[in-house]
Amino acid sequence: MTIGIFQAVLLGIFACLASLPGMGGTTVGNYTLGRPLVGGLIVGIIMGNMQLGIIVGAAIQIVYIALVTPGGTVSADVRAITYIGIPLSMLAIQAQGLDPNSTEAASLAAALGAAVGTLGTVLFYGTATMNLVWQGIGWRAMESGKWSQIKRTIPLVETVLPWISHIIFSFVPTVVICMAGEPMVQLMKEYLPMDGYAMRVLFTVGSLLPAVGVGILCKQVIAKPLDWITFAFGFILAAVMGANLIASAVIAVFFALINFELQSLKSGRRAPVAAGSGTMDDDEEEEDI
Amino acid sequence: MAEINKVSEKARRQSFLHWIYGNLTCFSQEHMQTFGYLWSMMPIVDELYDKDEDKVDALRTYTTFFNTEPQIGTMVVGLTVGLEEARANGEPMDAETINGIRAGLMGPLAGLGDSIIVGTFIPILLGIALGLSTGGNPLGPLFYMVVWNVLMYFGMKYAYDQGYTLGGSAVEALVGPDSAALRSSIVMIGSMVIGSVAATWISISTSFAINFSEKSSFVLQSTLDAILPKFLSFFFVWLCWWLMTKKKVSPTIVMLILVAVAMIGCITIPGLNTSFFNPGLSY
Numbered sequence: 198m199t200i201g202i203f204q205a206v207l208l209g210i211f212a213c214l215a216s217l218p219g220m221g222g223t224t225v226g227n228y229t230l231g232r233p234l235v236g237g238l239i240v241g242i243i244m245g246n247m248q249l250g251i252i253v254g255a256a257i258q259i260v261y262i263a264l265v266t267p268g269g270t271v272s273a274d275v276r277a278i279t280y281i282g283i284p285l286s287m288l289a290i291q292a293q294g295l296d297p298n299s300t301e302a303a304s305l306a307a308a309l310g311a312a313v314g315t316l317g318t319v320l321f322y323g324t325a326t327m328n329l330v331w332q333g334i335g336w337r338a339m340e341s342g343k344w345s346q347i348k349r350t351i352p353l354v355e356t357v358l359p360w361i362s363h364i365i366f367s368f369v370p371t372v373v374i375c376m377a378g379e380p381m382v383q384l385m386k387e388y389l390p391m392d393g394y395a396m397r398v399l400f401t402v403g404s405l406l407p408a409v410g411v412g413i414l415c416k417q418v419i420a421k422p423l424d425w426i427t428f429a430f431g432f433i434l435a436a437v438m439g440a441n442l443i444a445s446a447v448i449a450v451f452f453a454l455i456n457f458e459l460q461s462l463k464s465g466r467r468a469p470v471a472a473g474s475g476t477m478d479d480d481e482e483e484e485d486i
Numbered sequence: 487m488a489e490i491n492k493v494s495e496k497a498r499r500q501s502f503l504h505w506i507y508g509n510l511t512c513f514s515q516e517h518m519q520t521f522g523y524l525w526s527m528m529p530i531v532d533e534l535y536d537k538d539e540d541k542v543d544a545l546r547t548y549t550t551f552f553n554t555e556p557q558i559g560t561m562v563v564g565l566t567v568g569l570e571e572a573r574a575n576g577e578p579m580d581a582e583t584i585n586g587i588r589a590g591l592m593g594p595l596a597g598l599g600d601s602i603i604v605g606t607f608i609p610i611l612l613g614i615a616l617g618l619s620t621g622g623n624p625l626g627p628l629f630y631m632v633v634w635n636v637l638m639y640f641g642m643k644y645a646y647d648q649g650y651t652l653g654g655s656a657v658e659a660l661v662g663p664d665s666a667a668l669r670s671s672i673v674m675i676g677s678m679v680i681g682s683v684a685a686t687w688i689s690i691s692t693s694f695a696i697n698f699s700e701k702s703s704f705v706l707q708s709t710l711d712a713i714l715p716k717f718l719s720f721f722f723v724w725l726c727w728w729l730m731t732k733k734k735v736s737p738t739i740v741m742l743i744l745v746a747v748a749m750i751g752c753i754t755i756p757g758l759n760t761s762f763f764n765p766g767l768s769y
Contacts, residue, residue: 218513223556224506224638228608229631234615238627248622255619255626259687262609262680272737298621300689301765315738328514335512335521339549344538347545348528355508355525394752400765401748405722407688409740411680412726417605418677419727427674429720431681436716442617445682446610452678453671460667 198244198291199379200284205372207243211236212280212371213363216324219276220363227275233257233310236279244287249297253286254279256303257310259407262414276367277317282310284375288382304403311406323366324359331358493530493571500529502646505563506639509556518553523563530567534574544570547581554592555599560642562591564649602669606676608634613683688719692751693764 200208214221215230229235237254241247257278286306295302331354338350389395419425434440434448505526512521524545531544547570554562566584573579611630619626694706710717722744729735729743751762 218510220511222507223510224642225635227510228604228638229635232608232612232630234612234619235627235631238624241622247624251619251622251624251627255616258612258616259683262612262683304765311741315741322515325514328512329516331512332514332517332521335524339524339542339546342539342542344541347542348532351521351525351528354521355504355512359512397752397763397765398745398748401752401763402745404688404690404763404765405744405748406741408684408690408719408722409726409737409744411684411688411723412730412740413737414605414609414676414680415723415727416731417601418673418680424677425724427677428681428684431678431683432685432716432720433681433714434678435682435685436714436719440682442613442679442682442686446614446675446679449675449678453675456674457667457671460670464667 198246198288200244200288200375202372202376204243205375208240208280208284208375209368209371211239211243212276212367213360215279216274216276216363216367217321218324218328218359219367220360231275231279233261233275233279233283236283240280240283240287244284246287249287249290250283252297252302253283253290253306256306257282257286260307260311260410261314262410272318273311273314274317274319274321275314276371277320278310278314280371281317281374282306282313285309285313285378285382288378289385292382292386300404301400304400306403307406308399308403311402320366320370324362327362327365328359331362334358491534491571491574493533493567497529497533498567498646498650501526501563501567502560502643504529505556505560505646506642509559517551519556519559520549520552522556523548523552526563527566527570530570534570544573547584550585550588552588552592554596555603557603557638557642558595558599558645559592561645561649562588562595564646565591565653566649568650568653598669602672606672609683610676610679613679616683616687684719684723685716688723689716690718690722692718692762693760694762695760696758 211230213219214226215236217223217227217231219226219231221227221230230239233254234251235254237251237258238247239250240254241250244250261273261275261278283306286309289305289309290297290302293305295305335350335354338347341347415428419428431445431449434445435442440448505522508525509519509522513519527545527548531541535541535544548566566588569579569584569587573584611634615626615630617626618629692706692710695703697703714720726740726744729740730737735743748763752764754761
């Protein structure tokens with residue numbers, strides 16, 4: 198498997214679309230094309246091995262399942278993870294002769310993807326900083342006070358000029374790194390034996406990293422210690438009872454429905470009391486029954 | 487003179503499309519979504535005002551910094567379209583009031599959007615999609631692409647229209663106390679599905695074993711399995727959560743800590759000829 202110039206160019210274009218901030222927009226670009234699982238399908242098709250692409254994308258997706266960027270602070274860059282990390286991981290898995298469905302292949306992909314993603318934050322800050330230049334053009338139009346000039350300039354600032362930032366910080370890095378990836382992966386194979394210490398550490402890191410992604414998510418949903426019981430319930434459904442994710446989701450919705458009914462009952466009962474003392478009697482009568 | 491000047495359906499659709507595409511295209515750390523906002527208000531002020539200087543004046547209102555979770559924030563854009571319409575019809579509505587409302591909403595909506603949409607809804611969808619993509623099945627990514635985009639498009643359209651027609655009360659319903667039951671239920675689904683995701687997709691195991699004699703040996707992994715299957719996966723998720731919430735460690739540093747754990751864990755313990763982690767690879 199190799200990456201030719203044509204494939205590298207396609208990967209570069211998708212990197213421009215999928216970035217945060219990307220030219221594909223937030224919903225379609227960042228949250229669809231930028232998700233490693235979707236990227237795995239796209240990169241797989243571009244590189245001519247869809248199955249391997251999706252497997253690699255899925256492995257990397259776990260690490261970044263809860264990539265939240267509050268206030269634009271970015272700890273990992275989606276264009277780098279998805280359109281540099283996935284192609285390189287695919288090359289590495291093939292070069293090492295690993296079974297795509299094995300845990301080892303997933304660990305290798307997770308470790309490589311995370312390394313690329315962290316280094317890729319440079320691209321995020323590069324793009325965002327360069328956009329200041331285009332915004333400067335926009336501000337000047339606003340200050341001119343001429344509607345015709347504003348009407349002409351703002352769409353340019355929004356849809357055309359940021360492409361320049363992306364050619365420099367998304368397109369070129371993706372093309373160059375993907376083209377250089379194959380010899381690098383070959384070197385890695387020659388100098389780092391699979392049973393050596395360095396590779397053992399790399400694969401172990403790859404198996405540990407998904408815990409960070411899920412940990413970030415827990416930070417979002419777990420507020421009090423008892424919430425861990427809810428998490429553990431879902432964990433046990435899969436780990437002990439063998440439920441797949443769709444089955445767990447259905448069970449989760451069932452319990453959420455019960456929770457919703459209980460919660461609305463509670464707040465519905467509280468509301469009339471807060472509204473005034475006149476409704477107090479009704480409330481008490483109900484309880485007597 | 488008494489005729490009410492309404493924003494046309496066409497201008498609203500244009501403004502909506504400008505926002506959902508352009509909310510972050512020209513993002514910078516300094517102005518974030520401000521230019522996306524300006525672009526989406528352009529068709530509105532263009533239609534509402536006749537004189538060019540009035541258009542410029544109205545649009546200047548939206549040069550104030552704006553940043554929120556852009557998808558749920560669609561509601562704010564719809565809301566300001568309603569406010570701008572009121573202002574164009576001579577109602578007592580000034581730039582300060584509009585910006586006060588925008589500034590007051592972007593914080594709470596960002597928190598809500600980050601935790602419900604990005605932190606819970608996307609992971610649930612991805613979790614299901616991951617389940618469908620076992621063995622490289624394209625059904626998984628396709629499922630996510632279709633379901634996410636369809637739900638988001640109509641969800642944002644609904645938010646925009648609600649913002650426009652209902653005004654402030656629409657957003658109130660979303661962040662007000664009445665929505666607490668719904669939010670806690672969504673978060674509950676999220677916690678459970680993510681628990682299953684952790685058990686399904688994280689596989690951490692230890693290779694630590696001591697042979698006492700030919701017949702008796704201690705294998706750490708079997709002992710842990712007896713406590714709870716996949717105990718180590720659970721433990722490491724909890725550890726990462728604990729480091730990030732209780733110790734305020736950043737995700738990048740947590741990753742580096744795990745690299746250190748792997749480096750130490752892979753060292754073969756002298757005398758026992760075993761290590762905590764060993765993927766057992768060879769060519």
